[in-house]
Amino acid sequence: MTRGLTVIKGVEVLKQRALTEQEYKDAAILGWQVEWLQAFFLVADDIMDASITRRGSPCWYKCPNVTQDNAINDALILENMIYQTLRRHFKSHPSYVQILHLFIDTTFQTEVGQHIDTNGTPYAEGTRAPLDL
Secondary structure, eight states, X not given: OHHXXXXXXXXXXXXXXXXXXXXXXXXXXXXXXXXXXXXXHHHHXXXXXXXXXXXXXXXXXXXXXXXXXXXXXXXXXXXXXXXXXXXXXXXXXXXXXXXXXXXXXXXXXXXXHHHHHHHTSOOTTSOOOOOOO
């Protein structure tokens, strides 16, 4: 929730004034997309890292009645909901394309980092995967 609220505060700071009702709504919608992006990353990361808990609770894929396959699909749905929501609320906004690029670029950078994290971890025999791109 902190990330989403930070988006609202960030818009307010950039505009150097209180937000109008519409500006607040737009910033809140963007904030939720940031929260969903983080949720997508965490669900996927927990599966890739074979984590058991996150913040003291079972990881999503470890919850009763949630299989690993379901959790992978849930992560993909979370990611897709970002773009569905952005299109629904911002397709006529002058910054729509820039907003899309920001989410796409952030996702790519995070996924490259995850690749390095996953493949930079030593194999059972102690060797590491080559990280040349």
